[in-house]
Amino acid sequence: MSHARGFRRADGDARVSGTARLLPTLVATYLIFGAGYVAAKIAVEGGVPPLMLGARFALVGALLLLWRVVAGRAVGVRSRAPWRGAAVAGLCMLLGGQGMAVIAIADLPAGTVALLMASTPLFAALIGHWGGFAPVTATGFGAIGLGVLGVGVLGAASLGAGGAVPVLLVIGAALAWATGSTLGERMAQSPDALTASAMQMIVGGAALAIASAAAGEWGRVDPGAIAPAAWGAVAFMALAVSLVGFPLFVHLTEVAPPAVANSFAYVAPAVSALLGLLLLGERFGLPQAAGCALILSSVALLLRFGHPPSAKGGATA
Numbered sequence: 055m056s057h058a059r060g061f062r063r064a065d066g067d068a069r070v071s072g073t074a075r076l077l078p079t080l081v082a083t084y085l086i087f088g089a090g091y092v093a094a095k096i097a098v099e100g101g102v103p104p105l106m107l108g109a110r111f112a113l114v115g116a117l118l119l120l121w122r123v124v125a126g127r128a129v130g131v132r133s134r135a136p137w138r139g140a141a142v143a144g145l146c147m148l149l150g151g152q153g154m155a156v157i158a159i160a161d162l163p164a165g166t167v168a169l170l171m172a173s174t175p176l177f178a179a180l181i182g183h184w185g186g187f188a189p190v191t192a193t194g195f196g197a198i199g200l201g202v203l204g205v206g207v208l209g210a211a212s213l214g215a216g217g218a219v220p221v222l223l224v225i226g227a228a229l230a231w232a233t234g235s236t237l238g239e240r241m242a243q244s245p246d247a248l249t250a251s252a253m254q255m256i257v258g259g260a261a262l263a264i265a266s267a268a269a270g271e272w273g274r275v276d277p278g279a280i281a282p283a284a285w286g287a288v289a290f291m292a293l294a295v296s297l298v299g300f301p302l303f304v305h306l307t308e309v310a311p312p313a314v315a316n317s318f319a320y321v322a323p324a325v326s327a328l329l330g331l332l333l334l335g336e337r338f339g340l341p342q343a344a345g346c347a348l349i350l351s352s353v354a355l356l357l358r359f360g361h362p363p364s365a366k367g368g369a370t371a
Contacts, residue, residue: 076310079302086299088168088325092333093287093295094156095164100284103271104156107288109263111148114296115255122249130244131253139241140253143304146234148258153265154227158220163336166212168326170224172349176201177232179356187240194360201352208345239307247308251301323350 097107122128130136159167176198182188190198209221244250266272323346330336338346 076306079306083299083302083306084321085325086294086302088322089329090291090295090299091155091159091164091168091171091322091326092329093290094159095167095330095334097284097287097291098156098160100281100287101276101279102284102288103266103269103275104160105153105262105266105269106271106275107156107291108148108152109259109266110288110292111152111255111296111300112259112263114292115252115259118248118297118301119252119256122246122252127246128244128249129246130242130249133242135242136244136250137253137257139238139243140250141257142241143234143238143243144254144256144258145261146230146238148234148255149261149265150230151227151234152258153262154223154230158223158227161217161220162212162224163330163338164334165323165327165330165336165338166208166342167224168323169208169342169346169349170205170212170221171228171231172323172346172353173201173205173225174228174232175353175356177229178236179360181232181236185236185240189362190356190360191362194356197352197355197360199352200355201349204345204348204350204352206345207348208342211339211341211345235303235307243308247305248301251304254304255296255300 094107098104119128119131123131155167155171179188179190179194179198183190183194205225209225212221238254244253327336327338327346
């Protein structure tokens with residue numbers, strides 16, 4: 055698949071046009087993923103085990119794949135190579151990224167988890183640079199350094215909320231998501247974005263279900279004790295995040311550079327922080343605000359100046 059389809063022309067008008075075409079998809083991922091963190095917090099606090107929450111991807115993926123089969127669009131499902139690509143992306147993004155994030159969200163505010171996940175584009179840019187397919191400029195490395203500083207400040211400020219382990223889990227989740235989205239896109243995938251999404255969700259969701267069972271969550275859960283709000287949050291995550299948001303994100307990895315595809319982590323934290331304030335009463339002190347400002351500023355600089363024009367394409371704002 056083309057790594058930056060629609061962004062190959064170097065002139066500024068073409069870059070702006072390419073960005074404008076992607077804007078509705080980018081905004082949708084920002085809003086959906088931002089609200090998803092708050093929904094995950096509501097679900098976990100309402101009695102849904104963390105890893106079991108992620109297992110919904112397997113069911114949603116199976117339904118989505120069935121639809122594509124019936125529609126005659128399930129290209130690549132009988133070949134091994136697309137499944138290998140789906141396994142890399144699904145295991146990293148869902149088992150690693152989703153799994154670690156939902157475990158940590160039991161001990162950290164949803165906004166804090168979202169803000170720490172804002173480091174995802176920084177990791178994606180480094181992976182793209184080291185992989186030789188998305189070089190980073192000197193300014194880009196400066197932006198990454200600023201973001202690392204912001205992660206450190208926010209992480210240190212969040213230690214009192216749940217200790218070091220949840221903070222490290224979220225940072226690991228960001229690294230895992232960036233690895234899966236960046237390397238998975240370089241491997242063979244179904245040319246149909248929805249089929250590719252379904253395959254990734256089936257593999258990653260099944261792995262989360264197995265991990266949930268291994269952790270003993272299936273034996274401990276009591277459906278009758280789960281709060282109604284938690285069921286609503288699960289429904290939102292299954293329909294909006296899994297069925298809509300994740301396929302949109304997979305589409306972005308096909309048509310945009312890694313840092314742009316992962317840029318949901320730039321705006322989604324603001325959505326999460328606002329919803330966390332309005333719905334959960336979460337508050338951020340001055341240190342958290344400073345860490346947030348450093349991270350989001352670094353991602354903005356990375357997206358604007360982090361790649362040479364030939365590699366950046368539509369990454370300009």
